[in-house]
Amino acid sequence: MRFALFSLEQVRRLNNNSLTGPCPESLSEVEGLSLVDLSFNNLSGSMPKISARTFKIIGNPLLCGANATNNCSAISPEPLSFPPDALRAHSDSGSKSHRVAIAFGASFGAALLIIIIVGLSVWWRYRRNQQIFFDVNDQYDPEVRLGHLRRYTFKELRAATDHFNPKNILGRGGFGIVYKGCLNDRTLVAVKRLKDYNAVGGEIQFQTEVEMISLAVHRNLLRLCGFCTTESERLLVYPYMPNGSVASRLRDQIHGRPALDWSRRKRIALGTARGLLYLHEQCDPKIIHRDVKAANILLDEDFEAVVGDFGLAKLLDHRESHVTTAVRGTVGHIAPEYLSTGQSSEKTDVFGFGILLLELITGQKALDFGRAANQKGVMLDWVKKLHQEGKLNLMVDKDLKNNFDRVELEEMVKVALLCTQFNPSHRPKMSEILRMLEGDGLAEKWEASQKVETPRFRSCENPPQRYSDYIEESSLVIEAIELSGPR
Structure with missing residues (x-):
């Protein structure tokens, strides 16, 4: 077949x-x-x-x-094998695949290396631009605190203030603008955006001063909650004060807000004295405020006085020497020796406190006219004249509608006049002032002050007898600024 x-x-x-x-x-x-x-x-x-x-x-x-x-x-079966051509083709195919794999791996590795290098470069530039403060990265844990301070990002504070919307401005001052802000957790804060940050003597100096301010903790001092610092920005974060400043409650009345009664004004005087006493005599190192006035005394939800902006003058004035050619403060609140020499001490704060007492009594600014008596001039000169004439009722704020204690009024006027004596050595310390406001030692101090005062810090034969004369004769440049703390 x-x-x-x-x-x-x-x-x-x-x-x-x-x-x-x-x-x-x-x-x-x-x-x-x-x-x-x-x-x-x-x-x-x-x-x-x-x-x-x-x-x-x-x-x-x-x-x-x-x-x-x-x-x-x-004749037994053998394993099936491929012919030589097939083997060569298979070998060539394997070699080609191997080469492709090597090329792909090399390309991927090179690309990954480039990405890592670019990423590190961007990260380094970001770190450099952020000017790291307290060695805390901007990618921070919100719960991390440095002592009781918290670091905020600029983005966070910008969002809290609605991109620093002018509608959220609480006050403008010599050190910057204060904005009302609302954080992500709905906490209300006051954000002070400092101006002229280049005046700060370097990042380390700024860090040291902010840390010093943060360590001053007292019921009658404005607490610093946190900060933000970048290459071009310095911001401080404080609690929001719902009742504003004493100045706003005395003069810039908001519709629906009643005027401060006499008892609250007395409490404000006592609270401010306690805060300044802590700064001068209980804080180490001591802190001189240099612009004590009604605009810098804030009121919390219980109308307790809170001293704001303490330490900021020193914080931003590292370029000046012990004797400066520029006086920081507000005209009408600046002590005569500070106007004359540029030298400040705790006694310059005492002078400012005396003017604050007169603001609480009169409800007017230090440079306002004596409207009731039709008397023009600086408040201090006007009050001295009315006191000598025994017309204390003419200086009392009309919003009080005669609802005040006459004895306490006379005592507060005397304390204010003791605080505003031209010779700083004759002024009492804050501890003595607090005792006098509480009713202890005023009579003795007042009697001793009735001797004729000759200002020893001036070298002229005929020293000015009025505070306004010191202002006119001052050869220093006065920066008439409002420190205006958060409110």
Whole structure:
């Protein structure tokens, strides 16, 4: 029986086809065979010499019988292998894939390295521009505190103040503008955006002074909650004072707000005295305010007096020497020796406190005219004249509507006049002032003060007798500023 050969490129599979007859000689002429499978047929005759790596003839009884000359058992199947061309193609394919993988890995690694370098560069520039304060990164944990201070980001305070919206301005002063702000946790704050930050003697000096201010903790001192510092900004964050400043409650009456009664004015005087006493005699190092006045005394929710802006004059005045050519303060509140020499001490604060007492009594600014008596001039000169004439009722704020204690009025006027003596050595200390306001030692102090006073700090033969004369004769440049603390 004749049969046909079917090839599958180097492979000849003719098994299980019931083929009969001799194996064709043409198989021996085919080169490069990897497999020839003639098993399980009925082939007979002699087998040609086939050059295949695997040659299967098992299952052909006429070839592999008991008397057959072909040793079928010796012809065993071998694992199927690929021809050399296929092997080379496979090897080339593997090498190509390997090279592609290496190239991809190298490209990815280079790109990742570039991204890391760029990221580090951006991060370094960001750190440098932020001028890190207290070594705290701007990516801070909001719960982290430095002592009782908290670091705020500029972005956070800008959002709290609605991008420093003019509608949120609480006050303007010599050190900057104060804005009302609302933090993310709905806490109301007052944000003081300092101006002229370049006047600060370096980041370390600024840090030291802010830290010093933050350590002054007293019921009658405005507490510093936190800060923000960048390359171009300095901001301080304080609690929001719902009842504003004493000045705003005395003069800039808001519709619906009643005037301060006499008992509250007396409490304000006592609270302010306690705050200044702490700064002068209980704080180490002592702090001189340098602009004590009604605009810088704030009122909390219980109308307790809170001294604001203490220490800021020193904070931003590192360029000046002990004797300065520029006097910081508000005309009408500046002590005569400060006007004359530029030297300040705790006694300059005592003078300012005396003027504050007169503001509480009269409800007027220090430079306001004596409207009731039709008397023009600085408040201090006007009050002295009325006191000498025994016309104290003419200086009392009309908003009080005569609802005040006459004895306490006379005592407060005397304390104010003791505080505003031209010779600083004659002025009492804040501890003595507090006792006098509480009713202890005023009579003795007042009697001792009735001696003729000659200002020792002036070298002229005829020293001025009125405070307004000191202002006119001062050769120093007066920066008429309002420190105006948060309110």
